[in-house]
Amino acid sequence: MKKQEPKNYEISKSEAEWKEQLDAQSFHVLREKGTERPFSGQYYLNKETGIYDCKACGNPIFHSSKKYDSGCGWPSFTEPVNPEAIDVKMDYSHFMVREEILCGKCGGHLGHRFPDGPKDQGGIRYCINSLSMDFKGGTED
């Protein structure tokens, strides 16, 4: 297994600082790599037009135009707003090999991506916790 170098993120805070800034549930997901219960997230069924920012640092990560209904129970997207918006790491936890998606700016845990997205849109599913994001409606692009 290749060792992964810890990445230096543009926004770096101590866990105590994050804890103070974030609500308990979001802290658990973003900093402790938790997962919200499926079908429970506030953005799972959100169909409004706008931008989803990282809840920890405000980095824009997904646009509603790339959101689709995957039926998996979490907000699902076909791609981020740009490749730099996110960071991808191999995740070997829970006896699975998955690709973890982190915020490209602060390293907060957002979710995972899987190769079962819509075939005509790249075939990738970004499966993201609502608790990791802040939705800003009304943005056209």
Ligand SMILES: [Zn+2]
């Ligand atoms: Zn962030």
